[in-house]
Amino acid sequence: MILPIIMLFQLMVVLSPSSSLIIKPDCPTKCGEIPILFPFGIGVGCYLDDWYAVNCRSSKPFLAKIDLQVLNFSLEANTILVNHPVFNTCVSAGDSKESANLENSPFFFSHTGNILFGQGCYFVAFIRHYETFAGCFSSCYIEGDPTAVCLGINCCQSRIPLSLQRFDASIDITTGEDDTTRKDCKLVFVVQEEWIVRKEWNPGNSKAVPVVLDWGIHNSSLRRLNITTSTSHCNVFTNATFANKSSSTSTTASNSLVHQCNCKGGFQGNPYLLHGCQDIDECKNTSICSPKTTCRNVIGSYKCHPRPNTTLVILGVATGLPSLLLLLLGAWRLHIIIKRRKNTKLKEKYFKCLLMQPHLTLYDGCGDRGRLFNSKELDKATNHFNVNRILGRGGQGTVYKGMLADGKIIAVKKPKAIDERKLEEFINEIAILSQINHRNVVKLLGCCLETEVPLLIYEFIPNGTLYQYLHAQNEEFPLTWERRLQIAVEVAEALSYLHSAASLPIYHRDVKSANILLDDKYRAKVADFGTSRSIAIDQTHVTTKVQGTFGYLDPEYFQSSQFTDKSDVYSFGVVLLELLTGQKPIISIGLEEGISLANHFMVSMEEDNLFDILDPQVKQLGKKEEIVTIANLAKSCINTNGKKRPMMKEVAMVLEGIQATQKDRGNVQQDYEEVEHERTEITESWGGVSTSTAWGAI
Known part of the structure; x- marks a missing residue:
């Protein structure tokens, strides 16, 4: 059986589709030496729409709409x-x-x-x-x-x-x-x-x-070709899916999705032409099946059938069924054994990687507080990783909501692919989170090492990210001044713990509002430690390839590639600016696009225009002296000179002091109201006599 499959593969490589299947009839086939393949074309009626129109100038093809010279077209690779x-x-x-x-x-x-x-x-x-x-x-x-x-x-x-x-x-x-x-x-x-x-x-x-x-081609063009994704030759292009997340309406997003099409195995031709993918008759290759079998072509493939033998048929009916049952049973058992061995090898591979972490203690799971989940329970918990269970997508992978057999709600992080860099981030996140035990850091529950890509399992944080509450309309839960201050305090305490109180200092390296989650009581939880780093106590920085989120990046780190604890302080300073202004880290002002919030804030402070850029909720509900204090704190955090920035411990102390003052003011107000209530009761009991007169009479 293996030989025919190899021969089929070789045949599919050798065979090339005829020009009638890949080029639109009655249209120019070449510009110079370069074939022009539909949906691209030269001349009216030969291309799908204006994006695919080709001008042939001096025997060189150019995309007419964007005037770029084309060196090569590829249908197969799109x-x-x-x-x-x-x-x-x-x-x-x-x-x-x-x-x-x-x-x-x-x-x-x-x-x-x-x-x-x-x-x-x-x-x-x-x-x-x-x-x-x-x-x-x-x-x-x-x-x-x-x-x-x-x-x-x-x-x-x-x-x-x-x-x-x-x-x-x-x-x-x-x-x-x-x-x-x-x-x-x-x-x-x-x-x-x-x-x-x-x-x-x-x-x-x-x-x-x-x-x-x-x-690829847009939805509207796909419909114009009378091609649908159900024809199985076209799929939504992943890059386009991400690009269209920002579409203003669902209709716009639907129309702008880009699809890529390829003829499946067993077909050849141009998938962008109606009926352009034609079945290959593999049986034309007379050696594709063994001499004792007959080749029969089927749509998209072929089958090799044994030539009938009357004696063998009779004998087979009498003895074949028990043998077939035994064969099927043996194949099933072999499949189970192979699957177990594969899972065992995966576990061994990932465990070896985990054991290489000097600060990670393993016993049964993913760390000294982790649990080892099996793939079946996670598959059941997420309803086979159903798209309806997706909580969010990011650069590292997709997070699904799941429910275990005992009713516990979890979040399952599934990486997109597991190359060496992704595996390093996966192992690093386990190593980092295994060292952390803080109420404002998302808790790692365990991992699963039985799947093609290892999975991380976290506590479920139900109320989304701080980014969503700051930059999307949310009338059900507006962020009051007290809640903003509370979130700032909780995040500062978590980062201060990472820098100063963890067993080894930890740099988060991707502090941003999208990585701050809010639990059922809207308490902040710092998340996403894939790029974080533990350092030696006497170490001052780590030298790495620059990575992070534009708008939050420390300028010194961007230039030197040296990340310090003050780089986290800079990123936290930008989060403070988001809480104060309600603006995104990259903003547009007038005709200027791509201005950093940090630079805009510094200019506003220098021109004494702080209150012109504040979020209306902050301006309306916040105390002026508290706002000014936090604004000055944010200003010191985003200082371009890292040495002049405060430590996270100092930042946390300032914020805690403001919050304590706020609580004391609340207690004083409550005491005042209670005293007023008692005075009112005394006055009423003495028939309207003033409090001082009543006490004097006694």
């Missing part, structure tokens, strides 16, 4: 290779150039096919669009082969974000650069990773570089 301009060639720091605008189009800069690449030294190269960004840092070449693959010397590289359709590319020259390097050309551009690996780049000479674009 990609096109285009020539895209190089940005910031020989320009001064701070200048920037905009990419081709792909917004509202079916095209995306490929996250897997491209990288951000910077050429030169002593600068930070980055691209950004609103809250989406990527960047890298390059130092000066000292010695070695300057033509070697980029290792961060004279150049740098980084992955680009998902769902990118537009960006500004710019550079920031770092401090300490000498006059020679300052005059050198600095280049920053998005480019096909394979092109860089082949070392085809020539610094300073390239005006354009190859860039991979993922593409």
